[in-house]
Amino acid sequence: xxxxxxxxxxxxxxxxxxxxxxxxxxxxxxxxxxxxxxxxxxxxxxxxxxxxxxxxxxxxxxxxxxxxxxxxxxxxxxxxxxxxxxxxxxxxxxxxxx
Numbered sequence: 001x002x003x004x005x006x007x008x009x010x011x012x013x014x015x016x017x018x019x020x021x022x023x024x025x026x027x028x029x030x031x032x033x034x035x036x037x038x039x040x041x042x043x044x045x046x047x048x049x050x051x052x053x054x055x056x057x058x059x060x061x062x063x064x065x066x067x068x069x070x071x072x073x074x075x076x077x078x079x080x081x082x083x084x085x086x087x088x089x090x091x092x093x094x095x096x097x098x
Contacts (some may be wrong), residue, residue: 005046011039014074026081026088030074 003048017090022028045060078088 007091008039008043008046012036012043015039023090026074026078026090026093029090030071030078033074034071037063037070080081082097 007024015032019029019036021031022032041060041063044063048056059083082088
């Protein structure tokens, strides 16, 4: 495994650790998710370039499309939460108080 390939695994793990341990604001959670998706996209794109297979060439673009849908849904939830609760802090969100 080359150092370029090895650098994407810690990038994904850092995004996952940021998502797991730094959960104060919804925006920081969304940024951690985007970092994880970006590292997955780059690793998948390098993997398809390394094997030079045409059958997997659409997989990175499909992942990028799902990542854009995830980002737009997350931002819509962020705006809705900020309008209803006045903040994006995750401690203020309680699903039992509907």
